[in-house]
Amino acid sequence: MARRGDTRRLAFLLGPASLFLGVFFIGPLAVMVVYSFLEPGLYGGVEWNFYHWNYGRILGWADGEWEEFDAVYAQIFLRSARLALTNVAITLIICYPAAIWVSGLSARWRTMVVFLITLPFFVSLVVRLFAWVLILRPSGFLNSSLMGLGLISEPIDIIFTETAVLIGMAYILLPFMFLPLYASIEKLDRSLVEASSDLGASPLQTFFRVTLPLTLPGIAAGSVLVFIPSLGNFIVPDILGGAKVLMIGNLVEQQFLSARNWPFGSALSVMIMAVMFVLIVLYLRSMGRQEARQ
Amino acid sequence: MKRGWVKRLLSLHGVLFLVFVYAPIVMVVVLSFNSNPINMMIWSGFTFDWYWSILGYPTQLNEQTLYVESTDQLLGAVKNSLIVAVSTTTISTILGTMTALALYRYRFRAQRFYQGLLYMPMVMPDIVLGIALLVFFVGFGVALGVMSIIIGHCTFLISYVFVVVSARLAGMDDTLEQASADLGANEWVTFRRITLPQILPGVIGGALLAFIISMDDLVITYFIAGVDSTTLPVFIYGMLRRGVKPEINAIATLMLTLSFIIATLGLYLRRRH
Known part of the structure; x- marks a missing residue:
């Protein structure tokens, strides 16, 4: 299969993409990290001085002389993490039973339903969120139907709340949870489940002792894939959360497009990236252990 | 029971x-x-x-x-989106396929590093990549416009094409390629007559995926689009921010239809081969 040597052909195949990714992927990330340690200048510029207060403002070592420490940044970070975690839980609860259902269907239906579930992933984000604006706003579909049915007399406020943000995020990230879960449930050895129930375990016991532990890799993969884009999201809180539900992504966007403090925005962004790296490393390590055990 | x-x-x-x-x-x-x-x-x-x-x-x-939105702006956005999508699809399909061939047909030392590098753009949060590109372009004096959007999209679309083509290559053996080489065909002939026809469904699938993601990308484009280079999703986002109008339904429906057609085409191709 592998042909050793032949560096010329390999260099030809790999060279262009390496150059491209080196310059336009690694390069920008490196520049962003550098920026996060520079002093913000007037009118959105930067001064070329080493300046760690960008991080101090967020994490708490700014002393007020150089830069004001404000707990609000850490609070926004924590809120984003909490919302992202909640979103992981929501998508997991919705997708797990759905994945079990799909894996029990006949082969033809299975392909069809998996296709149907992944299809909305290809629909523009802004279109999918627009649909939820129409549903959730005061004169929207939900309030109109509830009032039409006489269940409520006044429109309830859903849009511009955390609930709305969570609904929107769960909606756009469902496929990222569903697909890894489905892949691991599909691979599950059915005979183990049967053996468990033949030996007298109740369906609940079988689920918690056999099915759940064996599908942990899918749960881990889905959780990472949902958590990362939830954490840094700014479109969903912007459209469905308004000014009330500020997430870390909105803060970053503000630093770049209105406050014009690029170094501070870069520092926030570097922190999102750091969380992502930690999660990926933890994930890869646990997968490595899983493999070693088998 | x-x-x-x-x-x-x-x-x-x-x-x-x-x-x-x-x-x-x-x-x-x-x-x-x-x-x-x-x-x-x-x-x-x-x-x-x-x-x-x-x-x-x-x-x-x-x-x-009087719900009139500027039609010129809308058509301009559609035009920009198409220019960007066609260019990025071409570039990322070629580069992604080449990388997949390199990683699946050769064995070399930095292989695992490359694999990791190629998965990175897909897991990187959009906002991080978007502002990194913004800082980079502005820092090096690159004008924000259609060109910067094309470059920005390619940084992550190469990875998507790579993954799709790799999946195709993983299920293929290279006996035919070796036979062709043994029979005296040169590299280019072997590639065109043997390798390419075999991986073509993967390449087309990757290209369709790249096209659709490029057409729909909002976050990264939002940061690196210049004033005159708004794409369709960014345009709709702007409209949506100014208020909900019935016209958005119609634009959204047209975008939906395009996405569905391309996605279905991709699935059809995958199932036929």
């Missing part, structure tokens, strides 16, 4: 799941034909007027309500 009950509950959940996924989309499509200009949620008759009005034609509804 108990089993049947659990099964029925699961099926119910599954059906509700699909309803949750499709109801919002179906609603937008239905509303795009609703002629009520005041309250979208009250059906007052079927009309194509919103579609005519986004194309800039005067309609009854439009004259009444």
Whole structure:
């Protein structure tokens, strides 16, 4: 299969993409990290001085002389993490039973339903969120139907709340949870489940002792894939959360497009990236252990 | 007895799941034909007027309500989106396929590093990549415009094409390629006559995926688009920020249709081979 040597052909195949990714992927990330340690200048510029207060403002070592420490940044970070975690839980609860259902269907239906579930992933984000604006706003579909049915007399406020943000995020990230879960449930050895129930375990016991532990890799993969884009999201809180539900992504966007403090925005962004790296490393390590055990 | 009950509950959940996924989309499509200009949620008759009005034609509804968005801007955004999508698809398909061939046909030391590097752009949060590119372009004096968007999209689309083509290559052996080489065909002939036809479904699948993601990308484009280089999703986002208008339903429906056609085409190709 592998042909050793032949560096010329390999260099030809790999060279262009390496150059491209080196310059336009690694390069920008490196520049962003550098920026996060520079002093913000007037009118959105930067001064070329080493300046760690960008991080101090967020994490708490700014002393007020150089830069004001404000707990609000850490609070926004924590809120984003909490919302992202909640979103992981929501998508997991919705997708797990759905994945079990799909894996029990006949082969033809299975392909069809998996296709149907992944299809909305290809629909523009802004279109999918627009649909939820129409549903959730005061004169929207939900309030109109509830009032039409006489269940409520006044429109309830859903849009511009955390609930709305969570609904929107769960909606756009469902496929990222569903697909890894489905892949691991599909691979599950059915005979183990049967053996468990033949030996007298109740369906609940079988689920918690056999099915759940064996599908942990899918749960881990889905959780990472949902958590990362939830954490840094700014479109969903912007459209469905308004000014009330500020997430870390909105803060970053503000630093770049209105406050014009690029170094501070870069520092926030570097922190999102750091969380992502930690999660990926933890994930890869646990997968490595899983493999070693088998 | 108990089993049947659990099964029925699961099926119910599954059906509700699909309803949750499709109801919002179906609603937008239905509303795009609703002629009520005041309250979208009250059906007052079927009309194509919103579609005519986004194309800039005067309609009854439009004259009444003055819901005119600048059609020139919209068409400009569509044009930019298409230019970007076609260019990025071409570049990322070529580079992604080459990388996949390199990683699946050769063995070398930095292989694992490359694999990691190629997965990175896909897991990197959009906002991080978006502002990194913004800082980079502005820092090096690159003008923000169609060109910067094309470069930005390629940084992550190469990875998507790579993954799709790799999946194709992983299930293929290289006996035919070796036979071709043994029979005296040169590299280029072997590639064109043997390798390419075999991996073609993967390459086309990767290209379709790249095209669709590029057409739909909002976050990264939002940061690196210049004033005159708005793409369609960024344009709709801007419209949405200024308020909900019935025309957005019609534009959204057209975008939905395009996405569905391309995605279905991709699936059809994958299943045929």
